[in-house]
Amino acid sequence: MLDAFPVEQDGQRLIALRDPAGFTDQVVAFPIPLLDLISLFDGEHGVPEIQEILRARHGEAPSAEQIGTLIESLDEAGFLDSERFEARRRSIDDSFRLNPVRPAVHAGGAYAGEADALAAQIDGFFVHPEGPGAPKNPATGGSSATLRGLVAPHIDFHRGGPVYAWAYRTLLERSDADLFVVLGTCHAGMADPFAVTLKPYDTPLGAVPTDQEFCEALGRRYGADLLSCETAHRSEHSIEFQVVMLRHVLGARPVSIVPVLASYLHEAVWSRGDPERDPRVPRFIDALLATMAASRRKVCVIAGVDLAHVGPRFGDPEANTEESLAAVKTADLAMLEAVTAGDPTAFFASVVHDGDRRRICGLSPIYTFLRALPGATGRLLRYQQWPDPQGAVSFCAVTFP
Secondary structure (H helix, E strand, O other), X not given: OOEEEEEEEOOEEEEEEEOOOOOOOOOEEEEOOHHHHHOOOOOOOOHHHHHHHHHHHHOOOOOHHHHHHHHHHHHHHOOOOOHHHHHHHHHHHHHHHHOOOEOOOOEOOOEOOOHHHHHHHHHHHHHOOOOOOOOOOOOOOOOOOOOOEEEEOOOOHHHHHHHHHHHHHHHHHHOOOOXXXXXXXXXXXXXXXXXXXXXXXXOOOOOEOEOHHXXXXXXXXXXXXXXXXXXXXXXXXXXXXXXXXXXXHHOOOOOEEEEEEEOOOHHXXXXXXXXXXXXXXXXXXXXXXXXXXXXOOOEEEEEEOOOOEEOHHHOOOOOOXXXXXXXXXXXXXXXXXXXXXXXXXXXXHHHHHOOOOOOOOOHHHHHHXXXXXXXXXXXXXXXXXXXXXXXXXXXXXXXXX
């Protein structure tokens, strides 16, 4: 599955393609009229048939040589489903499986890649004018250590840093947990609704181990292979950013994680169906609840999510304006009332209501998070938008004591 989005270059409007699964790091851009041709690269049309279709539609068609050159360039870049791509995919996935750790893929890009620079970067989020202030009095147990879960962003640090700080300051001050179940969005999609990895998550500040005993108990209760889509963790950032924050905020405190990617609710939104129609969903949630209840560890649940994605970059016809983003904020805050109420049914209904018009990125992990904390209610600490006219994103910090 590729992401397609409009861009402007030298005054010309283009369509760009990128691969959210990370099998290629290239981005290709081409004139909008060429989209008609590329849409026919579906494995069902040969070059002569493509030419016939284009002549019928437009009165003319590129030569076979021109079409062949375009096919070769897209295939070489990793954008076509072909034998070459399959070899690329297999090599990348095999390399990930053989790696004893899940590498810090986005270090040096979405956040600072060196330990000292990263620590200074994160510390700056807390004392930023929009931040919560420097953390105080880390929780050590007792009545103050009551945090059951939190919702934090997964937007790049340079855009969402202070909101991360709002979430993780509360975690430091109100949680003595030593095991964090981290639920993240799988942006590339996957065949299964949930995917776990047993690999430690590496960061420039040191690796954070995965609790293999918990994951194995979870898998037994679930009754299916939670590692079958493990490679989805390879380049996904939604969990990586949470682990980086945990490692810095908690320092040398011994903790481990259960990293779970989720992707299953968008079809239910489009069909206005039952969010748990796939029997694997309630089975996993029941298994997670039972495994947390049976664990001897102090468990805290984290959802690494963003909210709305609006504007031409995400498929909307018009650029974002101050007025349109105010309407997005109103809808987001209404949706977050269901989240802070701890009501997964109302949360899902609020997204279904407008057909997910705002493209809520954290749909599956938020729903899973709410189901995993029955009876819990939250507090919205911070809501923010990155107000790009071409592609705005909203995100928040919510804590569940």
